[in-house]
Amino acid sequence: MANMSLKNTLRPGFVGRTFKSGYRFQRYWDTPMATAFFCGETGAGLFIVSMLVNFLPGIMLGLLITGVGKTFFHLSHMGVPSRAWRAILRPDRSWISRGLWGIIFFVGFGVIHVFGQLFAIVPEAFVMPVYWLSMAGAMMVVVYQGFAMSHSTAISLWSTGLMPVSSMLYGLLAGTTLVMALNAFGFAVADENQLALVGTVQIGLVVAVFLTIFSLLHGAKNGSKGAQQSYELLTKDFLSRAFIYGVIGIGTILPLLILMFAPVNFITTIAAAGSIMVGFCLFRVVIFKAGVMDPILTPADIFGR
Amino acid sequence: MTSYGMVFDVKRCIGCNACTVACKQENSLPDGVFFTRTLSAETGEFPNVSRTYLPTICNHCEDAPCEKVCPSGATYTRDDGIVMVDGALCIGCGSCAVACPYDMRTQIDETQLTNGLFGDGNLTPFEEQGYSRFECGTFTKCDFCSERVDAGKDPACVATCPTDARVFGDLDNPDSKVSRLIRDRMGRQPLAEKNTRPKVFYID
Numbered sequence: 001m002a003n004m005s006l007k008n009t010l011r012p013g014f015v016g017r018t019f020k021s022g023y024r025f026q027r028y029w030d031t032p033m034a035t036a037f038f039c040g041e042t043g044a045g046l047f048i049v050s051m052l053v054n055f056l057p058g059i060m061l062g063l064l065i066t067g068v069g070k071t072f073f074h075l076s077h078m079g080v081p082s083r084a085w086r087a088i089l090r091p092d093r094s095w096i097s098r099g100l101w102g103i104i105f106f107v108g109f110g111v112i113h114v115f116g117q118l119f120a121i122v123p124e125a126f127v128m129p130v131y132w133l134s135m136a137g138a139m140m141v142v143v144y145q146g147f148a149m150s151h152s153t154a155i156s157l158w159s160t161g162l163m164p165v166s167s168m169l170y171g172l173l174a175g176t177t178l179v180m181a182l183n184a185f186g187f188a189v190a191d192e193n194q195l196a197l198v199g200t201v202q203i204g205l206v207v208a209v210f211l212t213i214f215s216l217l218h219g220a221k222n223g224s225k226g227a228q229q230s231y232e233l234l235t236k237d238f239l240s241r242a243f244i245y246g247v248i249g250i251g252t253i254l255p256l257l258i259l260m261f262a263p264v265n266f267i268t269t270i271a272a273a274g275s276i277m278v279g280f281c282l283f284r285v286v287i288f289k290a291g292v293m294d295p296i297l298t299p300a301d302i303f304g305r
Numbered sequence: 306m307t308s309y310g311m312v313f314d315v316k317r318c319i320g321c322n323a324c325t326v327a328c329k330q331e332n333s334l335p336d337g338v339f340f341t342r343t344l345s346a347e348t349g350e351f352p353n354v355s356r357t358y359l360p361t362i363c364n365h366c367e368d369a370p371c372e373k374v375c376p377s378g379a380t381y382t383r384d385d386g387i388v389m390v391d392g393a394l395c396i397g398c399g400s401c402a403v404a405c406p407y408d409m410r411t412q413i414d415e416t417q418l419t420n421g422l423f424g425d426g427n428l429t430p431f432e433e434q435g436y437s438r439f440e441c442g443t444f445t446k447c448d449f450c451s452e453r454v455d456a457g458k459d460p461a462c463v464a465t466c467p468t469d470a471r472v473f474g475d476l477d478n479p480d481s482k483v484s485r486l487i488r489d490r491m492g493r494q495p496l497a498e499k500n501t502r503p504k505v506f507y508i509d
Binding site for chain 1: 322361370377379394407499
């Protein structure tokens with residue numbers, strides 16, 4: 001936080017918390033929140049993909065990542081964690097509230113589904129409703145964070161419909177990736193055909209994620225002044241290495257090359273999975289750090305001076 | 306129906322920041338917390354350079370994005386249009402701060418409440434009394450000095466301004482001073498393109 005503030009004041013045009021008119025970084029959602037988003041999308045994506053191929057280890061890991069990881073990082077970010085329950089109160093207007101309801105449905109019905117699978121304790125009539133309610137919750141979790149970000153008109157980089165799309169694509173990509181990785185580690189997916197399909201979908205999702213990132217950059221470059229500042233930060237300034245080499249290079253191009261041209265074995269599967277997850281994690285952190293607010297006002301904006 | 310708003314006369318503002326100090330005194334704001342700031346901006350090139358002072362404050366938007374995203378219901382709008390934060394309901398998630406285009410939200414952290422204005426950990430009686438209204442981790446912002454407004458007074462920043470650069474009043478009353486200033490001198494809203502319908506106007 002302290003380093004971030006220093007950068008704010010040193011970068012030309014950025015004013016930090018000074019009494020100058022200029023660009024300001026959003027500094028309220030930082031790494032813990034980015035990690036919570038990463039855990040939410042990864043867990044829900046893994047759960048969805050695993051449910052579709054009936055892969056119990058993936059279902060359980062997905063529930064664990066979201067239920068424990070996401071919850072932990074959200075609470076560590078929150079100013080008053082003891083009141084976190086209050087976030088369920090306004091689903092009529094807040095995406096955070098809607099998302100929390102999604103988590104409750106996802107984890108609640110997901111756990112019931114797992115118990116039903118393991119111990120056959122769920123009555124026959126409730127099996128499918130539990131399945132679909134948990135899936136609906138997971139779908140909400142995998143997209144709501146993108147909606148929560150795109151709802152913020154203050155930060156032009158985020159204020160785009162591509163945010164929920166990127167959330168969903170990254171979540172499903174993480175899901176397919178972890179299913180492939182778990183399979184490589186010996187937690188075998190029962191149906192070979194389904195596994196092959198997951199592998200094909202994974203390649204498609206890497207391409208879709210690459211296109212989404214490119215579209216996001218394109219929109220920022222041609223957007224408002226704040227979005228253009230974000231574009232500069234991502235491509236030329238102190239975030240450029242993490243973004244270009246990490247998010248794009250390691251996160252999309254490298255795994256695409258591995259998945260398309262390398263022979264399928266344990267090493268290549270794990271290497272592709274590792275690079276995808278590193279790229280995804282960096283994407284979340286970097287997009288948060290690149291959030292720039294337009295100058296509140298300048299004489300030129302208001303009076304044409 | 307009353308709808309309170311404020312007009313900043315940029316021509317009159319001399320950048321003395323008396324408003325900033327008055328606000329900090331009135332609201333017992335801890336170190337580093339400002340509900341209002343007078344920003345400065347330089348324009349032109351030497352030798353034709355001028356500096357403009359631009360007072361900023363919560364815009365108490367009619368379509369307040371901070372209220373729309375608040376998941377706990379801590380942010381709400383009073384009948385008179387003042388956007389309030391109930392600290393007892395705030396969970397400190399920061400979604401309001403991320404949604405506010407004017408960057409007018411501040412999170413209270415523990416050190417701000419314990420270090421004191423002198424930074425030695427000893428709170429003055431003024432601080433002890435004033436800090437009781439804040440809770441660590443919650444977000445806070447300007448409320449147009451709602452207690453003063455309820456008592457029929459102007460907000461502290463308006464009452465203090467030595468040049469009458471700040472004018473407070475009812476935007477719904479066409480005969481009020483704020484309405485006349487906005488009408489006669491083409492009052493403009495900050496970041497109007499964000500569609501938040503701010504109730505703070507700038508005139509020149």
